[in-house]
Amino acid sequence: MNASDLASSYELVVIGGGPAGLAAAALAAKAGVQTVLFDENPGVGGQIYRGIGTTPVRNRAILGEDYWAGAALASEARASGATIVNGATVWSLDPNRLVGVSISGQARMIQAQRVIVATGSMERPFPIPGWTLPGVMTAGAAQTALKAQGLVPTGRTIIAGCGPLLWLLAAQLLRAGAGIEAILDTTPRINWLKAAMHLPDFALSPYWSKGLALLREVKAKVPVIAAHRIVAHGKDKLAEVVFATGTGERRMTADLLLLHHGVVPNVNLAMAAGVAHRWNGRQLCFEPAVDADFGTSVHGIAVAGDGAGIAGGTAAAERGRIAALAVIQTLKPGATVPNMQMMRQTLAREEMGRAFLDALYQPAPSFRRPVGDTIACRCEEVTAKQVRDTADLGCEGPNQMKAFLRCGMGPCQGRLCGLTITELIAEQRRSTPQEVGYYRLRPPVKPITLAELASLPKTEAERKAVER
Amino acid sequence: MFKRLDDTGATVSLKVDGKPIRARAGDTVAGAMLAAGVEHFRTTPVTESPRAPYCLMGVCFDCLVAIDGVGSRQACLIEVREGMAVETQLGKREAGR
Numbered sequence: 001m002n003a004s005d006l007a008s009s010y011e012l013v014v015i016g017g018g019p020a021g022l023a024a025a026a027l028a029a030k031a032g033v034q035t036v037l038f039d040e041n042p043g044v045g046g047q048i049y050r051g052i053g054t055t056p057v058r059n060r061a062i063l064g065e066d067y068w069a070g071a072a073l074a075s076e077a078r079a080s081g082a083t084i085v086n087g088a089t090v091w092s093l094d095p096n097r098l099v100g101v102s103i104s105g106q107a108r109m110i111q112a113q114r115v116i117v118a119t120g121s122m123e124r125p126f127p128i129p130g131w132t133l134p135g136v137m138t139a140g141a142a143q144t145a146l147k148a149q150g151l152v153p154t155g156r157t158i159i160a161g162c163g164p165l166l167w168l169l170a171a172q173l174l175r176a177g178a179g180i181e182a183i184l185d186t187t188p189r190i191n192w193l194k195a196a197m198h199l200p201d202f203a204l205s206p207y208w209s210k211g212l213a214l215l216r217e218v219k220a221k222v223p224v225i226a227a228h229r230i231v232a233h234g235k236d237k238l239a240e241v242v243f244a245t246g247t248g249e250r251r252m253t254a255d256l257l258l259l260h261h262g263v264v265p266n267v268n269l270a271m272a273a274g275v276a277h278r279w280n281g282r283q284l285c286f287e288p289a290v291d292a293d294f295g296t297s298v299h300g301i302a303v304a305g306d307g308a309g310i311a312g313g314t315a316a317a318e319r320g321r322i323a324a325l326a327v328i329q330t331l332k333p334g335a336t337v338p339n340m341q342m343m344r345q346t347l348a349r350e351e352m353g354r355a356f357l358d359a360l361y362q363p364a365p366s367f368r369r370p371v372g373d374t375i376a377c378r379c380e381e382v383t384a385k386q387v388r389d390t391a392d393l394g395c396e397g398p399n400q401m402k403a404f405l406r407c408g409m410g411p412c413q414g415r416l417c418g419l420t421i422t423e424l425i426a427e428q429r430r431s432t433p434q435e436v437g438y439y440r441l442r443p444p445v446k447p448i449t450l451a452e453l454a455s456l457p458k459t460e461a462e463r464k465a466v467e468r
Numbered sequence: 469m470f471k472r473l474d475d476t477g478a479t480v481s482l483k484v485d486g487k488p489i490r491a492r493a494g495d496t497v498a499g500a501m502l503a504a505g506v507e508h509f510r511t512t513p514v515t516e517s518p519r520a521p522y523c524l525m526g527v528c529f530d531c532l533v534a535i536d537g538v539g540s541r542q543a544c545l546i547e548v549r550e551g552m553a554v555e556t557q558l559g560k561r562e563a564g565r
Protein backbone atom coordinates (compact mmCIF):
# COMPACT_ATOMS: atom_id res chain seq x y z
CA MET A 1 0.00 0.00 0.00
CA ASN A 2 1.21 3.51 -0.86
CA ALA A 3 0.78 6.68 1.13
CA SER A 4 -1.41 8.06 -1.65
CA ASP A 5 -3.92 5.21 -1.14
CA LEU A 6 -4.66 6.37 2.41
CA ALA A 7 -7.75 8.35 3.29
CA SER A 8 -7.08 11.79 4.76
CA SER A 9 -8.94 10.87 7.91
CA TYR A 10 -9.94 7.73 9.79
CA GLU A 11 -12.22 7.13 12.71
CA LEU A 12 -9.51 5.10 14.40
CA VAL A 13 -5.76 5.00 13.87
CA VAL A 14 -3.96 2.16 15.64
CA ILE A 15 -0.19 2.53 15.90
CA GLY A 16 1.72 -0.73 16.25
CA GLY A 17 0.86 -4.22 15.00
CA GLY A 18 1.70 -6.36 18.03
CA PRO A 19 -0.94 -8.18 20.09
CA ALA A 20 -2.54 -4.98 21.44
CA GLY A 21 -2.71 -3.25 18.07
CA LEU A 22 -3.96 -6.31 16.19
CA ALA A 23 -6.66 -7.09 18.76
CA ALA A 24 -7.78 -3.46 18.92
CA ALA A 25 -7.94 -3.02 15.15
CA ALA A 26 -9.80 -6.33 14.66
CA LEU A 27 -12.48 -5.56 17.23
CA ALA A 28 -13.01 -1.97 16.15
CA ALA A 29 -13.15 -2.73 12.43
CA LYS A 30 -15.59 -5.60 12.97
CA ALA A 31 -17.89 -3.21 14.83
CA GLY A 32 -17.87 -0.91 11.81
CA VAL A 33 -15.28 1.62 12.95
CA GLN A 34 -13.23 2.82 9.97
CA THR A 35 -9.80 1.68 11.12
CA VAL A 36 -6.23 1.86 9.87
CA LEU A 37 -3.29 0.16 11.58
CA PHE A 38 0.25 1.41 10.99
CA ASP A 39 3.22 -0.79 11.79
CA GLU A 40 6.83 0.00 11.00
CA ASN A 41 8.01 -3.58 10.58
CA PRO A 42 7.78 -5.52 7.31
CA GLY A 43 5.05 -7.75 8.83
CA VAL A 44 2.60 -7.69 11.74
CA GLY A 45 3.05 -9.48 15.06
CA GLY A 46 5.07 -6.95 17.01
CA GLN A 47 8.09 -8.34 18.79
CA ILE A 48 6.34 -11.23 20.53
CA TYR A 49 4.78 -12.64 17.36
CA ARG A 50 7.51 -11.34 15.09
CA GLY A 51 7.45 -13.02 11.68
CA ILE A 52 4.11 -14.73 12.35
CA GLY A 53 2.94 -16.16 9.03
CA THR A 54 6.32 -15.65 7.33
CA THR A 55 8.85 -17.21 9.70
CA PRO A 56 11.14 -19.81 8.12
CA VAL A 57 11.13 -21.67 11.46
CA ARG A 58 8.86 -24.60 10.57
CA ASN A 59 9.40 -26.87 13.57
CA ARG A 60 6.69 -25.45 15.84
CA ALA A 61 8.37 -26.80 18.97
CA ILE A 62 11.30 -24.38 18.57
CA LEU A 63 9.36 -21.18 19.20
CA GLY A 64 6.68 -22.86 21.33
CA GLU A 65 2.87 -22.84 21.21
CA ASP A 66 2.59 -19.40 22.84
CA TYR A 67 4.26 -17.95 19.77
CA TRP A 68 1.91 -19.64 17.32
CA ALA A 69 -1.09 -18.23 19.17
CA GLY A 70 -0.21 -15.00 17.37
CA ALA A 71 -1.39 -16.46 14.06
CA ALA A 72 -5.04 -16.31 15.13
CA LEU A 73 -4.70 -12.67 16.17
CA ALA A 74 -3.09 -11.74 12.87
CA SER A 75 -5.67 -13.48 10.72
CA GLU A 76 -8.51 -12.06 12.79
CA ALA A 77 -7.16 -8.56 12.16
CA ARG A 78 -6.69 -9.25 8.45
CA ALA A 79 -10.25 -10.52 8.10
CA SER A 80 -11.76 -7.67 10.12
CA GLY A 81 -11.84 -5.07 7.40
CA ALA A 82 -9.19 -2.89 9.05
CA THR A 83 -6.62 -1.41 6.69
CA ILE A 84 -3.26 -2.79 7.81
CA VAL A 85 -0.16 -1.02 6.57
CA ASN A 86 3.30 -2.42 7.24
CA GLY A 87 6.51 -0.50 6.62
CA ALA A 88 4.64 2.56 7.88
CA THR A 89 6.62 4.74 10.28
CA VAL A 90 4.60 7.07 12.47
CA TRP A 91 6.86 10.02 13.19
CA SER A 92 4.39 12.40 14.73
CA LEU A 93 1.26 12.42 16.85
CA ASP A 94 -0.15 15.60 18.30
CA PRO A 95 -2.79 16.19 20.99
CA ASN A 96 -5.37 16.89 18.27
CA ARG A 97 -4.75 13.39 16.92
CA LEU A 98 -3.06 14.46 13.72
CA VAL A 99 -0.84 11.53 12.76
CA GLY A 100 2.31 11.98 10.65
CA VAL A 101 3.15 8.77 8.85
CA SER A 102 5.69 7.81 6.23
CA ILE A 103 5.39 4.87 3.82
CA SER A 104 8.22 4.06 1.39
CA GLY A 105 9.51 7.60 1.44
CA GLN A 106 6.10 9.28 1.09
CA ALA A 107 4.72 11.20 4.06
CA ARG A 108 1.08 11.98 4.91
CA MET A 109 -0.76 13.71 7.72
CA ILE A 110 -3.83 11.72 8.76
CA GLN A 111 -6.59 13.06 11.01
CA ALA A 112 -7.93 10.52 13.49
CA GLN A 113 -11.03 10.74 15.66
CA ARG A 114 -9.48 8.24 18.03
CA VAL A 115 -5.94 6.92 18.36
CA ILE A 116 -4.77 3.75 20.08
CA VAL A 117 -1.02 3.80 20.64
CA ALA A 118 0.20 0.21 20.80
CA THR A 119 3.92 0.73 20.40
CA GLY A 120 4.76 -1.89 23.00
CA SER A 121 7.97 -2.25 24.86
CA MET A 122 11.70 -2.29 24.33
CA GLU A 123 14.50 -3.80 26.33
CA ARG A 124 15.71 -1.90 29.35
CA PRO A 125 19.12 -0.32 28.82
CA PHE A 126 21.90 -2.61 30.09
CA PRO A 127 24.83 -0.22 30.42
CA ILE A 128 27.95 -2.27 31.17
CA PRO A 129 31.50 -1.63 29.99
CA GLY A 130 31.76 -2.75 26.37
CA TRP A 131 28.02 -2.90 25.62
CA THR A 132 28.50 -0.96 22.38
CA LEU A 133 30.87 -3.56 20.86
CA PRO A 134 29.68 -5.46 17.81
CA GLY A 135 28.80 -8.92 19.09
CA VAL A 136 26.90 -7.54 22.07
CA MET A 137 23.16 -7.52 21.46
CA THR A 138 19.94 -7.68 23.38
CA ALA A 139 18.36 -11.07 23.99
CA GLY A 140 15.35 -9.73 22.14
CA ALA A 141 17.51 -9.09 19.09
CA ALA A 142 18.55 -12.73 18.95
CA GLN A 143 14.93 -13.74 19.37
CA THR A 144 13.85 -11.43 16.55
CA ALA A 145 16.55 -12.84 14.29
CA LEU A 146 15.32 -16.34 15.04
CA LYS A 147 11.61 -15.62 14.62
CA ALA A 148 11.75 -13.38 11.58
CA GLN A 149 14.64 -14.91 9.70
CA GLY A 150 15.44 -18.27 11.22
CA LEU A 151 18.92 -17.05 12.21
CA VAL A 152 20.69 -19.00 14.93
CA PRO A 153 23.88 -17.87 16.68
CA THR A 154 27.02 -19.74 15.77
CA GLY A 155 30.18 -19.62 17.83
CA ARG A 156 30.41 -19.04 21.54
CA THR A 157 27.27 -17.45 22.92
CA ILE A 158 26.75 -16.14 26.44
CA ILE A 159 23.41 -14.87 27.76
CA ALA A 160 23.44 -12.45 30.69
CA GLY A 161 20.83 -10.77 32.84
CA CYS A 162 17.54 -11.83 34.34
CA GLY A 163 13.84 -11.99 33.54
CA PRO A 164 11.35 -14.44 32.07
CA LEU A 165 12.27 -13.63 28.46
CA LEU A 166 15.87 -14.62 29.09
CA TRP A 167 14.85 -18.18 29.91
CA LEU A 168 12.42 -18.35 27.01
CA LEU A 169 15.10 -17.19 24.58
CA ALA A 170 17.62 -19.67 25.97
CA ALA A 171 15.14 -22.50 25.51
CA GLN A 172 14.28 -21.42 21.97
CA LEU A 173 17.93 -21.13 20.96
CA LEU A 174 18.72 -24.55 22.41
CA ARG A 175 15.77 -26.13 20.61
CA ALA A 176 17.00 -24.52 17.40
CA GLY A 177 20.33 -26.25 17.90
CA ALA A 178 22.44 -23.33 19.10
CA GLY A 179 25.08 -23.83 21.77
CA ILE A 180 25.05 -21.59 24.85
CA GLU A 181 28.31 -21.45 26.82
CA ALA A 182 26.75 -20.04 29.97
CA ILE A 183 23.94 -18.01 31.40
CA LEU A 184 25.17 -15.25 33.70
CA ASP A 185 22.29 -14.79 36.12
CA THR A 186 22.24 -11.29 37.58
CA THR A 187 19.16 -11.74 39.78
CA PRO A 188 20.12 -10.08 43.09
CA ARG A 189 19.81 -12.60 45.96
CA ILE A 190 17.90 -10.12 48.06
CA ASN A 191 15.14 -10.03 45.44
CA TRP A 192 14.01 -13.49 46.49
CA LEU A 193 13.05 -12.05 49.88
CA LYS A 194 11.16 -9.18 48.30
CA ALA A 195 9.40 -11.47 45.84
CA ALA A 196 8.41 -14.12 48.37
CA MET A 197 5.28 -12.27 49.53
CA HIS A 198 3.94 -12.29 45.97
CA LEU A 199 4.55 -16.01 45.52
CA PRO A 200 0.99 -17.18 46.31
CA ASP A 201 -0.48 -15.01 43.52
CA PHE A 202 2.23 -16.08 41.16
CA ALA A 203 1.56 -19.75 41.86
CA LEU A 204 -2.00 -19.20 40.59
CA SER A 205 -0.96 -17.35 37.44
CA PRO A 206 -0.37 -18.96 34.06
CA TYR A 207 3.34 -18.10 34.33
CA TRP A 208 4.05 -20.49 37.16
CA SER A 209 4.09 -23.90 35.50
CA LYS A 210 5.36 -22.55 32.19
CA GLY A 211 8.21 -20.77 33.93
CA LEU A 212 9.27 -23.79 35.95
CA ALA A 213 9.30 -26.01 32.88
CA LEU A 214 11.47 -23.51 31.00
CA LEU A 215 13.95 -23.23 33.87
CA ARG A 216 14.25 -26.99 34.04
CA GLU A 217 14.70 -27.33 30.30
CA VAL A 218 17.49 -24.74 30.16
CA LYS A 219 19.32 -25.66 33.36
CA ALA A 220 19.64 -29.26 32.18
CA LYS A 221 21.78 -28.07 29.26
CA VAL A 222 23.54 -24.85 30.19
CA PRO A 223 25.65 -23.85 33.21
CA VAL A 224 23.97 -21.00 35.08
CA ILE A 225 26.41 -18.78 36.98
CA ALA A 226 25.41 -16.02 39.38
CA ALA A 227 27.26 -12.84 38.37
CA HIS A 228 27.13 -9.34 39.82
CA ARG A 229 29.48 -7.48 37.47
CA ILE A 230 29.85 -8.07 33.74
CA VAL A 231 32.31 -6.52 31.30
CA ALA A 232 32.50 -7.09 27.55
CA HIS A 233 36.02 -6.92 26.14
CA GLY A 234 37.27 -6.70 22.58
CA LYS A 235 38.87 -4.34 20.13
CA ASP A 236 36.64 -4.08 17.08
CA LYS A 237 34.23 -6.73 18.28
CA LEU A 238 33.47 -8.85 21.32
CA ALA A 239 36.24 -11.27 22.26
CA GLU A 240 35.82 -12.00 25.94
CA VAL A 241 33.33 -11.60 28.77
CA VAL A 242 34.70 -10.96 32.26
CA PHE A 243 32.38 -11.32 35.22
CA ALA A 244 32.45 -11.31 39.00
CA THR A 245 30.98 -14.26 40.87
CA GLY A 246 30.70 -14.99 44.56
CA THR A 247 34.05 -16.78 44.40
CA GLY A 248 36.00 -14.29 42.32
CA GLU A 249 36.49 -13.06 38.78
CA ARG A 250 36.06 -15.31 35.77
CA ARG A 251 36.57 -14.84 32.06
CA MET A 252 35.20 -16.63 29.03
CA THR A 253 35.95 -16.11 25.37
CA ALA A 254 32.80 -15.22 23.47
CA ASP A 255 31.54 -14.27 20.02
CA LEU A 256 28.08 -13.16 21.06
CA LEU A 257 26.84 -11.71 24.34
CA LEU A 258 23.07 -11.39 24.67
CA LEU A 259 21.87 -8.98 27.36
CA HIS A 260 18.48 -8.84 29.01
CA HIS A 261 17.10 -6.96 31.99
CA GLY A 262 13.42 -7.07 31.22
CA VAL A 263 11.39 -4.79 29.02
CA VAL A 264 10.06 -1.28 29.58
CA PRO A 265 7.35 0.72 27.78
CA ASN A 266 8.38 2.40 24.56
CA VAL A 267 7.25 5.88 25.56
CA ASN A 268 8.52 8.14 22.79
CA LEU A 269 5.37 8.56 20.71
CA ALA A 270 2.92 8.90 23.61
CA MET A 271 5.18 11.37 25.39
CA ALA A 272 5.61 13.46 22.25
CA ALA A 273 1.79 13.61 22.00
CA GLY A 274 1.73 15.15 25.46
CA VAL A 275 0.44 12.10 27.34
CA ALA A 276 1.18 12.40 31.09
CA HIS A 277 3.56 9.71 32.37
CA ARG A 278 4.58 8.64 35.84
CA TRP A 279 7.40 6.61 37.36
CA ASN A 280 6.55 2.98 38.16
CA GLY A 281 8.69 2.14 41.18
CA ARG A 282 8.12 -1.60 40.85
CA GLN A 283 9.01 -1.89 37.19
CA LEU A 284 11.53 0.98 37.37
CA CYS A 285 10.37 2.82 34.27
CA PHE A 286 8.03 5.56 33.11
CA GLU A 287 4.57 4.58 31.96
CA PRO A 288 1.53 6.57 30.83
CA ALA A 289 -1.13 7.26 33.45
CA VAL A 290 -4.17 5.41 32.08
CA ASP A 291 -7.78 4.90 33.16
CA ALA A 292 -9.63 1.56 33.21
CA ASP A 293 -10.16 1.77 29.43
CA PHE A 294 -6.52 2.72 28.80
CA GLY A 295 -7.47 6.29 27.99
CA THR A 296 -4.72 8.82 28.75
CA SER A 297 -4.52 12.45 29.85
CA VAL A 298 -4.98 13.45 26.18
CA HIS A 299 -8.58 13.20 24.99
CA GLY A 300 -9.06 10.57 22.30
CA ILE A 301 -5.63 8.97 22.70
CA ALA A 302 -5.39 5.60 24.44
CA VAL A 303 -2.24 3.58 25.10
CA ALA A 304 -2.76 -0.19 25.13
CA GLY A 305 -0.47 -3.19 25.45
CA ASP A 306 2.91 -3.23 27.13
CA GLY A 307 3.27 0.46 26.28
CA ALA A 308 0.88 1.08 29.18
CA GLY A 309 3.02 -0.89 31.64
CA ILE A 310 4.58 -4.32 31.21
CA ALA A 311 2.18 -7.26 31.50
CA GLY A 312 3.00 -9.56 28.57
CA GLY A 313 1.44 -10.56 25.26
CA THR A 314 -1.86 -12.10 26.33
CA ALA A 315 -2.59 -9.14 28.60
CA ALA A 316 -1.62 -6.81 25.75
CA ALA A 317 -4.30 -8.27 23.47
CA GLU A 318 -6.96 -7.87 26.18
CA ARG A 319 -5.89 -4.29 26.80
CA GLY A 320 -6.14 -3.63 23.08
CA ARG A 321 -9.70 -5.01 23.04
CA ILE A 322 -10.73 -2.97 26.06
CA ALA A 323 -9.34 0.21 24.49
CA ALA A 324 -11.12 -0.61 21.23
CA LEU A 325 -14.39 -1.23 23.05
CA ALA A 326 -14.23 2.26 24.53
CA VAL A 327 -13.79 3.63 21.00
CA ILE A 328 -16.72 1.57 19.70
CA GLN A 329 -18.97 2.73 22.54
CA THR A 330 -18.36 6.37 21.61
CA LEU A 331 -18.32 6.14 17.83
CA LYS A 332 -20.72 3.24 17.15
CA PRO A 333 -22.91 3.00 20.23
CA GLY A 334 -25.33 0.50 18.62
CA ALA A 335 -22.72 -2.07 17.58
CA THR A 336 -22.80 -5.58 19.01
CA VAL A 337 -19.63 -6.21 20.96
CA PRO A 338 -18.19 -8.98 23.12
CA ASN A 339 -18.57 -8.98 26.86
CA MET A 340 -16.18 -6.53 28.49
CA GLN A 341 -16.33 -8.40 31.80
CA MET A 342 -14.68 -11.46 30.28
CA MET A 343 -11.83 -9.35 28.92
CA ARG A 344 -11.25 -7.75 32.28
CA GLN A 345 -11.16 -11.16 33.94
CA THR A 346 -8.59 -12.54 31.50
CA LEU A 347 -6.56 -9.38 31.96
CA ALA A 348 -6.67 -9.66 35.75
CA ARG A 349 -5.55 -13.28 35.59
CA GLU A 350 -2.63 -12.39 33.35
CA GLU A 351 -1.58 -9.46 35.52
CA MET A 352 -1.70 -11.54 38.65
CA GLY A 353 1.75 -13.06 38.48
CA ARG A 354 3.39 -9.77 37.56
CA ALA A 355 4.21 -8.51 41.05
CA PHE A 356 6.31 -11.59 41.75
CA LEU A 357 8.22 -11.34 38.46
CA ASP A 358 8.72 -7.59 38.86
CA ALA A 359 10.13 -8.01 42.36
CA LEU A 360 12.30 -11.01 41.55
CA TYR A 361 13.78 -9.66 38.34
CA GLN A 362 14.32 -6.04 39.34
CA PRO A 363 17.85 -5.46 38.05
CA ALA A 364 20.48 -4.50 40.62
CA PRO A 365 21.27 -0.77 40.97
CA SER A 366 24.82 -1.30 39.67
CA PHE A 367 23.39 -2.50 36.34
CA ARG A 368 21.05 0.49 36.05
CA ARG A 369 23.29 3.26 37.28
CA PRO A 370 26.73 2.71 35.80
CA VAL A 371 29.95 4.42 36.92
CA GLY A 372 33.17 5.67 35.36
CA ASP A 373 33.81 5.31 31.66
CA THR A 374 30.83 3.06 30.99
CA ILE A 375 28.83 4.55 28.16
CA ALA A 376 25.39 5.79 29.19
CA CYS A 377 24.35 7.36 25.88
CA ARG A 378 25.38 5.06 23.05
CA CYS A 379 24.68 7.50 20.23
CA GLU A 380 26.71 10.45 21.51
CA GLU A 381 29.09 8.24 23.50
CA VAL A 382 28.54 10.04 26.80
CA THR A 383 29.92 8.26 29.85
CA ALA A 384 28.32 7.69 33.24
CA LYS A 385 31.03 9.80 34.87
CA GLN A 386 30.28 12.76 32.60
CA VAL A 387 26.60 12.56 33.53
CA ARG A 388 27.31 12.21 37.25
CA ASP A 389 29.83 15.07 37.24
CA THR A 390 27.44 17.33 35.36
CA ALA A 391 24.64 16.52 37.82
CA ASP A 392 27.02 17.43 40.65
CA LEU A 393 27.68 20.76 38.97
CA GLY A 394 24.00 21.55 39.36
CA CYS A 395 22.36 20.13 36.27
CA GLU A 396 18.88 19.20 37.51
CA GLY A 397 17.28 17.21 34.76
CA PRO A 398 17.62 15.26 31.54
CA ASN A 399 16.71 18.21 29.31
CA GLN A 400 19.41 20.42 30.72
CA MET A 401 21.78 17.46 30.49
CA LYS A 402 21.21 17.42 26.73
CA ALA A 403 22.51 20.96 26.49
CA PHE A 404 25.63 20.09 28.48
CA LEU A 405 26.53 16.72 27.04
CA ARG A 406 24.32 16.07 23.98
CA CYS A 407 23.15 12.83 25.61
CA GLY A 408 19.80 11.78 24.17
CA MET A 409 20.31 13.91 21.06
CA GLY A 410 21.65 11.24 18.72
CA PRO A 411 19.62 9.19 16.27
CA CYS A 412 17.91 7.00 18.90
CA GLN A 413 16.45 10.15 20.48
CA GLY A 414 17.12 8.99 24.01
CA ARG A 415 15.43 5.60 23.71
CA LEU A 416 18.54 3.72 24.86
CA CYS A 417 19.74 6.19 27.52
CA GLY A 418 16.62 7.90 28.87
CA LEU A 419 16.11 5.70 31.91
CA THR A 420 19.84 5.58 32.69
CA ILE A 421 20.19 9.37 32.56
CA THR A 422 17.12 9.89 34.77
CA GLU A 423 18.31 7.36 37.34
CA LEU A 424 21.88 8.73 37.35
CA ILE A 425 20.71 12.30 37.93
CA ALA A 426 18.30 11.14 40.66
CA GLU A 427 21.10 9.30 42.43
CA GLN A 428 23.63 12.15 42.22
CA ARG A 429 21.12 14.73 43.38
CA ARG A 430 19.54 12.48 46.01
CA SER A 431 16.22 12.93 44.29
CA THR A 432 13.74 10.50 42.74
CA PRO A 433 13.18 9.55 39.08
CA GLN A 434 9.62 10.94 39.33
CA GLU A 435 11.06 14.27 40.52
CA VAL A 436 13.85 14.33 37.92
CA GLY A 437 11.53 13.36 35.06
CA TYR A 438 12.33 12.17 31.56
CA TYR A 439 13.57 13.77 28.35
CA ARG A 440 11.02 16.12 26.83
CA LEU A 441 10.20 14.45 23.53
CA ARG A 442 9.08 16.26 20.45
CA PRO A 443 8.08 15.14 16.98
CA PRO A 444 9.41 13.87 14.69
CA VAL A 445 9.95 10.85 16.96
CA LYS A 446 11.57 8.96 14.11
CA PRO A 447 14.03 10.47 11.65
CA ILE A 448 12.35 11.67 8.47
CA THR A 449 14.08 13.03 5.39
CA LEU A 450 13.41 16.46 3.91
CA ALA A 451 12.24 14.69 0.76
CA GLU A 452 9.62 12.86 2.82
CA LEU A 453 8.46 16.12 4.40
CA ALA A 454 8.36 17.73 0.97
CA SER A 455 6.15 14.88 -0.23
CA LEU A 456 3.33 16.01 2.10
CA PRO A 457 0.39 17.11 -0.04
CA LYS A 458 -0.06 20.87 0.05
CA THR A 459 -3.25 22.86 -0.11
CA GLU A 460 -3.67 25.82 -2.42
CA ALA A 461 -3.59 28.18 0.58
CA GLU A 462 -0.32 26.71 1.82
CA ARG A 463 1.26 27.11 -1.58
CA LYS A 464 0.08 30.71 -1.87
CA ALA A 465 1.50 31.50 1.55
CA VAL A 466 5.07 30.97 0.37
CA GLU A 467 4.71 32.18 -3.25
CA ARG A 468 4.96 35.79 -4.19
CA MET B 469 27.87 -14.80 14.24
CA PHE B 470 24.63 -16.29 12.82
CA LYS B 471 23.63 -19.08 10.50
CA ARG B 472 20.36 -19.89 8.83
CA LEU B 473 18.21 -22.64 10.23
CA ASP B 474 16.60 -23.12 6.87
CA ASP B 475 18.20 -22.24 3.59
CA THR B 476 15.29 -22.80 1.28
CA GLY B 477 12.89 -20.22 -0.07
CA ALA B 478 13.18 -17.54 -2.73
CA THR B 479 16.45 -15.66 -2.79
CA VAL B 480 17.15 -12.03 -3.44
CA SER B 481 20.57 -10.67 -4.35
CA LEU B 482 21.87 -7.36 -3.15
CA LYS B 483 25.23 -5.67 -2.73
CA VAL B 484 26.90 -4.60 0.49
CA ASP B 485 29.80 -2.22 -0.10
CA GLY B 486 29.91 -3.50 -3.65
CA LYS B 487 30.11 -7.18 -2.66
CA PRO B 488 27.20 -9.37 -3.75
CA ILE B 489 25.29 -11.22 -1.02
CA ARG B 490 22.26 -13.46 -1.23
CA ALA B 491 19.35 -13.05 1.11
CA ARG B 492 16.08 -14.81 1.67
CA ALA B 493 13.02 -12.97 0.37
CA GLY B 494 11.40 -11.31 3.37
CA ASP B 495 14.69 -10.76 5.22
CA THR B 496 15.39 -7.40 6.70
CA VAL B 497 18.56 -5.78 5.42
CA ALA B 498 20.14 -6.22 8.86
CA GLY B 499 19.21 -9.91 9.01
CA ALA B 500 20.63 -10.50 5.54
CA MET B 501 23.87 -8.73 6.46
CA LEU B 502 24.25 -10.67 9.72
CA ALA B 503 23.62 -13.97 7.92
CA ALA B 504 26.25 -12.98 5.35
CA GLY B 505 28.78 -12.42 8.11
CA VAL B 506 28.95 -8.61 8.01
CA GLU B 507 30.39 -7.61 11.38
CA HIS B 508 30.41 -3.82 11.23
CA PHE B 509 27.45 -1.77 10.03
CA ARG B 510 28.75 1.71 10.74
CA THR B 511 31.24 3.68 12.74
CA THR B 512 30.13 6.32 15.21
CA PRO B 513 30.35 10.04 14.43
CA VAL B 514 32.05 10.82 17.77
CA THR B 515 34.90 8.31 18.15
CA GLU B 516 34.51 6.36 14.91
CA SER B 517 34.15 3.11 16.84
CA PRO B 518 32.49 0.23 15.00
CA ARG B 519 28.85 -0.70 15.61
CA ALA B 520 26.54 -3.50 14.62
CA PRO B 521 22.85 -4.10 15.38
CA TYR B 522 22.05 -4.09 19.08
CA CYS B 523 18.25 -4.32 19.27
CA LEU B 524 17.03 -5.46 15.81
CA MET B 525 13.71 -3.79 16.62
CA GLY B 526 14.14 -0.21 15.54
CA VAL B 527 15.10 1.49 18.79
CA CYS B 528 18.93 1.65 19.01
CA PHE B 529 19.84 2.98 15.54
CA ASP B 530 23.17 1.14 15.58
CA CYS B 531 22.20 -0.59 12.34
CA LEU B 532 22.21 2.61 10.28
CA VAL B 533 23.44 2.09 6.71
CA ALA B 534 23.05 3.84 3.39
CA ILE B 535 20.55 2.13 1.11
CA ASP B 536 20.42 3.03 -2.59
CA GLY B 537 22.17 6.30 -1.86
CA VAL B 538 20.03 7.40 1.09
CA GLY B 539 22.05 7.53 4.31
CA SER B 540 21.10 6.61 7.88
CA ARG B 541 18.39 4.06 7.13
CA GLN B 542 17.50 1.52 9.80
CA ALA B 543 18.65 -1.79 8.31
CA CYS B 544 16.62 -3.78 10.84
CA LEU B 545 13.30 -2.32 9.66
CA ILE B 546 13.77 -2.40 5.89
CA GLU B 547 13.08 -5.44 3.77
CA VAL B 548 15.62 -6.56 1.15
CA ARG B 549 14.83 -5.89 -2.49
CA GLU B 550 16.48 -7.37 -5.57
CA GLY B 551 19.42 -5.23 -6.67
CA MET B 552 19.55 -3.12 -3.52
CA ALA B 553 22.87 -1.34 -2.94
CA VAL B 554 23.80 -1.12 0.73
CA GLU B 555 26.79 0.76 2.05
CA THR B 556 28.10 0.67 5.58
CA GLN B 557 28.38 4.14 7.04
CA LEU B 558 31.58 5.72 8.24
CA GLY B 559 31.55 8.37 10.93
CA LYS B 560 29.43 11.40 10.23
CA ARG B 561 26.92 11.46 7.45
CA GLU B 562 28.30 13.20 4.45
CA ALA B 563 26.46 16.22 3.12
CA GLY B 564 23.94 15.32 0.46
CA ARG B 565 23.46 11.75 1.62
Ligand code: FES
Nearest residue numbers: 524528529531544
Ligand atom coordinates in the same frame (compact mmCIF):
# COMPACT_ATOMS: atom_id res chain seq x y z
S1 FES C 1 19.39 -2.71 15.32
FE1 FES C 1 18.58 -1.31 16.71
S2 FES C 1 17.54 0.06 15.40
FE2 FES C 1 18.20 -1.45 14.04
